[in-house]
Amino acid sequence: MKVRCLIIDDEPLAIKVLEKYIEEVNDFECVGSCGSAVEAIQFLSEQPVDLIFLDINMPKLSGIEFLETMKNPPLTVITTAYREYAAESYDYDVIDYLVKPIELPRFFRMVNKVTSRLKIPSKIIPAQETDKV
Structure with a gap:
């Protein structure tokens, strides 16, 4: 089972870095x-x-306001x-709160929280670079 991930961010660079980080995790898919x-x-x-x-x-709509609109939101990691x-x-039951610039080791700690919550084993691929959001 792959964890289906969606990135919601108005900064293209932040999206690119998160996509790259997600690629480092076998069990995650953007x-x-x-x-x-x-x-x-x-x-x-349209897509779960x-x-x-x-x-x-x-x-228009902040991340917090967005969470307020959802009845049953997916697991949520704040990236700000x-x-x-x-x-x-x-208060919105987020699983983690990552402060930009996000460092890869901190991202991997979040992965462990997510995989633990979803009860799936994590197989993190060590990264070769130390990019930050």
């Missing part, structure tokens, strides 16, 4: 990316996902440059 929460609502109505990587500060939303995000 099935799409959305540049806004509004776009993600449409995507999720297991995990979303969600930026907070986006135009803002530390101040961390406590509030846990």
Whole structure:
């Protein structure tokens, strides 16, 4: 079983780095990316996902507002440059909170949380580069 991941972020560079990180994990698969929460609502109505990587500060609808609109959101990892939303995000049962720039070792710790929650063994491929979001 592959963990189907969706990236929701208005920064193209952040999306690229997360896609690269996801490729490093055998059990994870990026099935799409959305540049806004509004776009993600449409995507999720058409395709189920297991995990979303969600930026907070986006135009029109913030990541937190997006979570408020969902009845049964997939597992959610917040990916943001803002530390101040961390406590509030846990009101929405997020599985982790990654502060940009995200370092690969920290990403892998999040992977362990996700695979533990989903009760699947993780087979992380060691990365060759140390890119950051």
